[in-house]
Amino acid sequence: MDQLPGTLDVNRDDVAAKIIDGEAIIIRLSDGTYYSMDHVGASVWSLLEAHGDRAATGRTIAAWYRVPPERVQEDVDALVRELFAEGLVVAAPARAVSGGGPVTPSHVGPYASPRLNIHRDMGNLLALDPPTPGIDDLLLKTDTDEPR
Amino acid sequence: MSPGEPAAGVSVVPSAAAPARADAMRRAFREATQAHPGALSVEEYVFAGRPVRLRIVGRRLAERTHRAFAHLRRDGAPAARPFYIDVWDESETGGQVLPQAAAMELDRRWVACDGTLTASPDGRYVSFRYEESVTLLDRQEQSMISCRRSGSHLSTGDCSKPYVLMLSIWYHDRGVQLLHAGLVAHERGGLLLPGASGTGKSTAALAAVTQGLDFLGDDFVGLERVDGGAFRGHSIFNTVCLTRPTLARFAEIRPHAVEDSFEVEDKPIVYVSELYPARIRDTVPIRAVVLLSKGHARTEITPARRADALRAFAASTLHTVVPRPGREALDRLAALVERVPAYWLRLGPRLEDIGPSLSAIAST
Amino acid sequence: MRVLFWTDWFVPSIGGVEVFSARLLPALARRGHEIVVVAGHHRSGLPDATTLEGVKILRFPFHQVLAARHVDRMGAILEQIASLKRELAPDLVHLNTLGPSVLYHLETVRACEAPVLLTMHSPVMPDATRADTLYGRALRTATWVNCNSQAVRAELCRLLPELSDRSSVTYYGMEPPALTPAPRARHEPRVLVFGRLVPEKGFDIAIHAFAVVAASIPGARLVVVGEGPERQALERLAATLGLSSIVEFVGPVPPSAVPRLVNTVSVVAVPSRWDEPFGLVALEAALMARPVVAARVGGLPEVVEDGRTGLLVEREDAHALAEALVCLLRDPAAADRMGVVARARASALFGWDRCVNEYERLYERSALARV
Numbered sequence: 001m002d003q004l005p006g007t008l009d010v011n012r013d014d015v016a017a018k019i020i021d022g023e024a025i026i027i028r029l030s031d032g033t034y035y036s037m038d039h040v041g042a043s044v045w046s047l048l049e050a051h052g053d054r055a056a057t058g059r060t061i062a063a064w065y066r067v068p069p070e071r072v073q074e075d076v077d078a079l080v081r082e083l084f085a086e087g088l089v090v091a092a093p094a095r096a097v098s099g100g101g102p103v104t105p106s107h108v109g110p111y112a113s114p115r116l117n118i119h120r121d122m123g124n125l126l127a128l129d130p131p132t133p134g135i136d137d138l139l140l141k142t143d144t145d146e147p148r
Numbered sequence: 149m150s151p152g153e154p155a156a157g158v159s160v161v162p163s164a165a166a167p168a169r170a171d172a173m174r175r176a177f178r179e180a181t182q183a184h185p186g187a188l189s190v191e192e193y194v195f196a197g198r199p200v201r202l203r204i205v206g207r208r209l210a211e212r213t214h215r216a217f218a219h220l221r222r223d224g225a226p227a228a229r230p231f232y233i234d235v236w237d238e239s240e241t242g243g244q245v246l247p248q249a250a251a252m253e254l255d256r257r258w259v260a261c262d263g264t265l266t267a268s269p270d271g272r273y274v275s276f277r278y279e280e281s282v283t284l285l286d287r288q289e290q291s292m293i294s295c296r297r298s299g300s301h302l303s304t305g306d307c308s309k310p311y312v313l314m315l316s317i318w319y320h321d322r323g324v325q326l327l328h329a330g331l332v333a334h335e336r337g338g339l340l341l342p343g344a345s346g347t348g349k350s351t352a353a354l355a356a357v358t359q360g361l362d363f364l365g366d367d368f369v370g371l372e373r374v375d376g377g378a379f380r381g382h383s384i385f386n387t388v389c390l391t392r393p394t395l396a397r398f399a400e401i402r403p404h405a406v407e408d409s410f411e412v413e414d415k416p417i418v419y420v421s422e423l424y425p426a427r428i429r430d431t432v433p434i435r436a437v438v439l440l441s442k443g444h445a446r447t448e449i450t451p452a453r454r455a456d457a458l459r460a461f462a463a464s465t466l467h468t469v470v471p472r473p474g475r476e477a478l479d480r481l482a483a484l485v486e487r488v489p490a491y492w493l494r495l496g497p498r499l500e501d502i503g504p505s506l507s508a509i510a511s512t
Numbered sequence: 513m514r515v516l517f518w519t520d521w522f523v524p525s526i527g528g529v530e531v532f533s534a535r536l537l538p539a540l541a542r543r544g545h546e547i548v549v550v551a552g553h554h555r556s557g558l559p560d561a562t563t564l565e566g567v568k569i570l571r572f573p574f575h576q577v578l579a580a581r582h583v584d585r586m587g588a589i590l591e592q593i594a595s596l597k598r599e600l601a602p603d604l605v606h607l608n609t610l611g612p613s614v615l616y617h618l619e620t621v622r623a624c625e626a627p628v629l630l631t632m633h634s635p636v637m638p639d640a641t642r643a644d645t646l647y648g649r650a651l652r653t654a655t656w657v658n659c660n661s662q663a664v665r666a667e668l669c670r671l672l673p674e675l676s677d678r679s680s681v682t683y684y685g686m687e688p689p690a691l692t693p694a695p696r697a698r699h700e701p702r703v704l705v706f707g708r709l710v711p712e713k714g715f716d717i718a719i720h721a722f723a724v725v726a727a728s729i730p731g732a733r734l735v736v737v738g739e740g741p742e743r744q745a746l747e748r749l750a751a752t753l754g755l756s757s758i759v760e761f762v763g764p765v766p767p768s769a770v771p772r773l774v775n776t777v778s779v780v781a782v783p784s785r786w787d788e789p790f791g792l793v794a795l796e797a798a799l800m801a802r803p804v805v806a807a808r809v810g811g812l813p814e815v816v817e818d819g820r821t822g823l824l825v826e827r828e829d830a831h832a833l834a835e836a837l838v839c840l841l842r843d844p845a846a847a848d849r850m851g852v853v854a855r856a857r858a859s860a861l862f863g864w865d866r867c868v869n870e871y872e873r874l875y876e877r878s879a880l881a882r883v
Contacts, residue, residue: 016583020590023619027581034578034646036619121645122578122612132576133258133265134472135320140271140287250744259741279739279763347560391562442561459588472576 004081008052009092010045019046022109026088032123035088037079040065041114044079048089051097054080065111075113082116166268169252169275173284173293176245180205180236187240192227193220194430195315196324196370196382199227206237209299213310219386219421219428231318232291233311239298246297249282260470261313276313280306285314287321304415307406308387309368313470315384316368324370324382325477328465331364331381332356334510337435338364338381340371342460348440348495352502354388354398354418359503362429363388363420368469371434371484379434379484386428388418397499435510437490444494447501449509457490458482513875514546516602516626518617520609522551522569527708528792529608529633531767532684538565539868545875548600550593552613570596574613590616594623602626603879607650608633614650627655629878631682635787635810636667651675656878658682660790661811682874683814684790685867686799688859689771693801693851701841702733702777706770707793709740712786714807716742716749717830721783723753724834729841732758735777739764774800778847779840782806782816785828791815794822798858801851805836815862821854 010017017026024042026035037045043064047057058073065072083089181188181203189210193200195217202217204210213235214221238246245252252275254266263278275284280301283294292314296302305312316326330341330353341349353366367389370382395405395416404423405416421428437457461481465473491509495502521527523534537547549569553560553576562569572592577585593616597605607614607630617628630650639647651657651672657679659665669676703725707713715736722734736746736759743761750759765773774780780797782788787810794804794815804822806812818824823840825832840847 016581018583018587020587021594021622023622025583025586025590025619027583029581032579032581034615036615038622117618117649118644119615119646119649120642121639121647122615132260132470132472133267134474135317135477136474137256137258138267138271138274138317138471140321343560393563459585462585462588 004054004077004084005091006054007092007094008048008054008080008084008089009095010049011088011090015088017045028086028088033086034119034122035086036117036119037114038112039109040112041079041116044076044114048080048083051095052089052092053094067111072111079114079116086116086118166254166273169254170273170284170286170291170293173245173252173295174234174291176243176295177205177234177236177293180241180243184241189214192222192230193217194222195220195231195384196319196322196372196431198322199230200233201226201230202233202235204235204237206235206240206296206299208240209235209237209296209302212299212302212307215419215422216308216310216385216387218419219383220430229290233294234292235294235296237296237299239300243295245295246282249277252277252282252284265313265471274314274317283311283314285317287317290318292318304389304417308389308417309385312368316469317471319370319384324372325473325480326384326469327369327371327461328367328469329369329461330366331369331383331432332506333362333364333429333432334435334507336510338432339506339510340369340381340434340437341440342437342457342465343440348442350388350390351394351397351499352440352493352495352506354390354401355499355502356506357420357424357427358398358400359500360427361503361506362427362432363424364429364432371480373480373483377483377487379487380431381434382431383429386419386421388420389415390418391415434484434488436488436512437485438493438506438509439490441492441494444496446496447498447505448494448496449505450492450494452490452492454485454490456492457485513604513879514600514602515540515548515875516597516600516605517547517549518605518607518609518614519549520552520574520611520613522549523564528684528790531792533608534564536868536871537567540872540875541566543868543872545872548596548602550596572613572616574616575611578612578615590619593617594620597623600624604629604875606631606875607654610634610647610650612646615646618646618649618653627878627881628653629874630654630657632657632659632664632668633789635664635789636671638671640668640671654678655881656680656874658874660684661814663787663811663814664789680874682870683862683867684792684795685862685864686792686795686858687864688799688855691771691775691800693855694775701729701731702735703837703841704735704737704774704777704780704797705783706737706773709736709738709742709746711742712784714783714785714828715746717783717785717828717833718781719746719749719753719755719759720830721834721837722755722759724831725837725841726755726758728838732841734759735762735773736760737762737765737773770796771800774802777802778844779837780804781833781837782812783833784809784812786810788812795858795862798854801855803840803847803850803854805833805840817853817857821850821857
């Protein structure tokens with residue numbers, strides 16, 4: 001693809017994500033692929049979630065980690081390209097930052113180029129474990145007046 | 149065999165056969181009661197406010213099963229429309245249903261709890277079978293029929309929480325959610341102790357009852373949301389299941405623990421209503437959630453965040469109760485932690501601190 | 513040493529890894545090591561935390577949460593694992609699985625910088641070569657990989673040559689059973705197969721083979737021990753071949769009852785159709801002085817010495833299996849000799865103390881090899 005979009009958003013329809021202890025865990029719900037990123041990647045993710053402005057993200061990361069902005073922007077763009085290719089982020093119109101915006105992370109370790117860890121085998125691995133039945137699988141269709 | 153019943157060994161049956169399965173089991177139960185009237189026992193109970201009639205053919209099986217529910221026994225005139233639980237022991241009655249249990253399978257099938265759970269497409273009939281037993285639940289008629297290979301061949305789970313899987317479905321249908329939690333009660337209300345046994349829950353529950361609180365459960369209890377948004381806890385089983393090292397800490401209880409499961413890994417069971425008949429209750433309003441943490445220098449109470457309480461429930465109940473509770477259950481638990489306060493009880497080495505700490509939490 | 517032992521399955525589940533670790537870990541604990549086991553919740557009603565002979569066991573609903581794709585719940589467990597790692601501060605993390613639960617370990621490595629020893633208890637999957645799989649990521653980031661047979665290590669190094677200088681082989685070990693091997697009953701020639709009743713174990717091949725064996729050897733019996741989803745299909749197969757009175761399905765038995773069972777048969781068969789990485793069953797048979805007829809797959813040729821402690825036959829070949837069984841059942845003297853050699857070899861190569869020593873050395877070396 002020729003031009004990476006200037007603003008993006010996380011693909012809220014198909015993605016569940018959480019940042020724990022500065023690391024990001026992302027699940028692509030449609031097929032159960034699990035992704036993870038360390039603290040720099042997680043910072044990028046939270047900025048994309050907040051405002052999605054690719055250039056502003058690069059500047060903010062450079063400031064947080066005190067690294068030359070050109071190098072950071074290259075890294076951010078490379079990561080965004082991967083996230084985009086995996087369908088985890090999508091192009092979006094520019095938007096205002098919701099709430100107070102992302103806060104400078106409390107534990108900022110040394111800078112390292114962010115990497116997206118991909119685990120495509122999770123779906124298969126989990127399929128090896130038979131799914132436990134859920135009560136929702138046993139929905140009772142009845143017309144008695146007992147509460148359910 | 150009547151027309152419409154498949155030959156032995158055939159396991160996939162069309163959905164119309166589900167009622168035939170239930171009839172076949174009911175017929176086998178009736179035959180067992182008629183052939184062995186002396187081995188039949190009938191007791192009335194109340195489970196979460198609903199009448200239950202437990203009929204068992206087989207002396208040994210009856211003795212062990214009734215003991216697990218003894219605290220919920222009800223005297224007086226039998227109820228008009230109880231939930232029927234009918235059970236027979238094939239080693240005593242000479243029945244042949246269990247060897248054909250595979251033929252009892254319904255359309256939809258899962259592997260769970262070392263056994264096979266099946267259900268009819270409309271969800272009305274659910275069956276569960278494993279090596280030692282097959283059980284069928286008719287949710288519309290509120291009738292459960294079960295047969296066991298042998299009443300002398302009961303595991304710790306069979307003795308301490310009989311029929312928990314099927315009961316969890318029946319309770320769910322009545323708006324009572326099964327939780328992996330302990331529940332003890334003070335006069336100010338009930339204290340829920342989420343987490344499966346081993347987190348200090350069984351120890352805490354047993355310590356509480358020896359120190360004057362009331363007992364409702366150490367492993368599985370029922371949670372019901374009542375009018376007005378308050379929560380009520382229900383006792384399901386009368387038992388506490390302990391590891392031997394834990395039991396050793398309760399000198400006065402040790403001699404009364406029952407150890408006679410056939411399993412290699414059997415654990416001693418304590419029947420609480422037999423030891424503390426005045427301190428066992430069937431239901432209580434929930435006053436607080438108490439999260440347990442072991443291995444501290446001294447026993448200490450601190451407030452817990454709602455997120456911690458919800459996480460404690462989620463980590464155990466939502467993933468280790470079978471069938472897995474659904475979205476509704478998570479919402480109910482979220483409402484529970486909004487409604488009642490949560491505390492950490494950090495357990496130190498002294499058992500005698502537990503009762504007073506729990507009372508202190510209840511009195512806050 | 514403080515070791516965090518990571519596994520999917522643990523007792524009371526019954527399987528090769530469970531049985532092995534349930535003995536290895538207490539043995540290491542007795543030698544003064546502190547071991548904490550992290551395992552999955554695979555059966556309802558198991559405690560979240562318990563102890564086995566001085567070894568602490570903690571269970572987490574790893575798979576259920578991943579399968580439910582609820583990232584918040586995953587976060588909750590990750591926090592618990594991270595805090596466990598910080599509190600325990602292990603010298604070594606010992607992974608015994610490459611299953612989905614490993615993601616919880618990989619995402620909490622920052623909580624403690626301990627080296628990772630990975631033990632392969634199963635054959636290597638092709639995913640090993642892929643960077644975008646959990647399987648591949650876990651293998652690449654391990655400090656040291658040990659395998660339970662040469663066959664597994666050879667395949668691993670073929671797929672990932674970079675592991676050739678950080679991998680090794682440690683065979684399982686077993687103590688000789690307390691029970692003395694009894695002379696086989698010469699009047700009732702019995703063959704035993706045991707294990708989980710799943711297609712990989714190839715028990716259907718044994719039943720097909722037995723149609724021939726029963727015709728050649730009067731009184732021959734096949735004893736099938738174990739439980740699993742294939743049970744009904746195997747029973748139907750025996751019935752279809754007219755072998756219902758000849759094939760006996762015993763059901764599951766606890767591991768402690770196995771020597772007694774082996775004592776009642778003349779030969780043990782391991783007809784696996786998958787690449788059985790080691791074949792603990794074959795070792796148990798050897799310790800009871802019984803020859804083994806096994807498929808030439810995976811690590812079985814390392815446990816069964818063809819012609820000396822048993823016979824090897826080709827995979828999926830019921831006729832070859834039948835011939836080998838008939839050969840041993842017809843010549844009890846030869847079978848006896850093989851049994852004696854099997855027992856001596858098992859004690860020498862697969863002894864228990866040797867195994868514990870090797871694991872202890874492996875732990876010490878891995879813990880020092882901080883990369």
